Amino acid sequence: MNATLAPELNAADRCDRCGAQAFVRARIGDDLELHFCAHHGREHLDKLRNLQDVQITDESHRLREDEDPAAR
Numbered sequence: 001m002n003a004t005l006a007p008e009l010n011a012a013d014r015c016d017r018c019g020a021q022a023f024v025r026a027r028i029g030d031d032l033e034l035h036f037c038a039h040h041g042r043e044h045l046d047k048l049r050n051l052q053d054v055q056i057t058d059e060s061h062r063l064r065e066d067e068d069p070a071a072r
Contacts, residue, residue, distance in 0.1 A: 009059050015040055023060040029053050038063055 013022040015037035024041030026034045026048045036044060038060040048054055 007059050007062060008057050009035070023058070023062060025057040027055040027057075 009022055009025060011021055013025070013035050014020065015022050016035050017040040018037060020037035020039075022035035023038045024036040024045065026036070026044075028034070028048075028051060034048075041058060041060060045056065045058070048056060
């Protein structure tokens, strides 16, 4: 697999709010990193985007990619 396409977040990364698998990471400045599940990511992303010096990684699209196409 091409390393540029590999997800940055993995199953060991946990949501800081509820402990579920994290699919969203927000790095604020040099010393603060927050992890969120898809649910809590959606809840907080708008507020986080308004902050200065924030870098957001949102991999919540991976949840849809893992769905069974036959189940749709």
